[in-house]
Amino acid sequence: MPTVSSEELAAAAGVNSAKLRKDFSYLGSYGTRGVGYDVEYLVYQISRELGLTQDWPVVIVGIGNLGAALANYGGFASRGFRVAALIDADPAMAGKPVAGIPVQHTDDLEKIIEDNGVSIGVIATPAGAAQQVCERLVAAGVTSILNFAPTVLSVPDGVDVRKVDLSIELQILAFHEQRKAGEEAASPDGAGPASATRSKSADKGPDGDVPAVMPA
């Protein structure tokens, strides 16, 4: 029986082995003392807990560059996601295959959702259309939405929304990049609107995450 120890896994993943064991214990995963974890059972158990063993039909609304990129993205299928339908508002797109799946028109959105039993929707439309699409998805029975449009969606209770901002990661990189460059020369501080320049060093935690609030 192929096994693996928490120490090996921890080294491979770059995390602490105790944390890993504790996580596994929360999952109810029991290893064998002196041996380790049964690889096959462990994989199955984690997969099930994460929902990888289920088939999740999803629809992608808005088949622009991003929607097409998502439709072609290989990582979905291997994680249990199945692109049940592609939907776009442009009549010229209708019927055209993207990633081997014919694009359908927005008019049929509700029927598509219901026929396929879809509970997860992906919005890749322009910002202006996102809220309306969201409402139609929710009304048709979708309870989880992944939003790539640069808008905050408002949804009723019981519906989960996760917003993906493609520029936020770039923002974080730039933040660190600025820190790297700022080590030798202190902040240049050009012509800001401030009357006085404040000091106080502004050091944050070593992780360097961005603050909770940032301007649009």
Add this chain to the structure above:
Amino acid sequence: MPTVSSEELAAAAGVNSAKLRKDFSYLGSYGTRGVGYDVEYLVYQISRELGLTQDWPVVIVGIGNLGAALANYGGFASRGFRVAALIDADPAMAGKPVAGIPVQHTDDLEKIIEDNGVSIGVIATPAGAAQQVCERLVAAGVTSILNFAPTVLSVPDGVDVRKVDLSIELQILAFHEQRKAGEEAASPDGAGPASATRSKSADKGPDGDVPAVMPA
């Protein structure tokens, strides 16, 4: 002078006002007691701390659907990013404009980086090409990389890499979706490879983040 109180900002952002004030104090931002924060100065100060006042030239390597979507993404410009160049390995793409910017061939990668003083690179290539592109970017002087390819990149010390996995957010939604559905009926537990079924409830924190390790 238009001002805003921490209480107003906190309500708008949905966070605690004390946390917000503490964050601002770390930034060296002084408000006026009894009044609040000078909006204009606050915006400027946060923008500068986050690096929004700087011009960050970036290159995007791999102009497929995703690369094109990124090139067209409006959120970059407003956050101080400027797409300095688009690079692709396909000679047929060379010269073709995407988002108004002509695509250049990979052969000229090093020259493009150096000429534009680029320190941030975006990789949107297939997984197979990512590591090689990464190495060329780093060798040419790039010190921050945003990786959309489904591969782990290895880089020398001093280079930051952030990996964006487009399916991880979907994964998290599915995880919550599974929890929603699992409330009424306990886990179905089909034909797993396990000999015995373990219990122990497996409750995680209320935030419901995914564990540190997951199978590929």
Add this chain to the structure above:
DNA sequence: ATGTCTTTGTGAACGTGTGCACAAAGATGC
């Protein structure tokens, strides 16, 4: 069977981030 050796599972310590609560600071009115 007994001892040794490996690795798990977990109690306890530690560090970090969040929220409360209040003194201090400044504005405003009289």
Add this chain to the structure above:
DNA sequence: GCATCTTTGTGCACACGTTCACAAAGACAT
């Protein structure tokens, strides 16, 4: 000038996640 009122800045306590350290469990050799 003094009192009052608002809002900041921050000490303190609490909660949560991470890491350490070790007893218990089991495998394996003799």
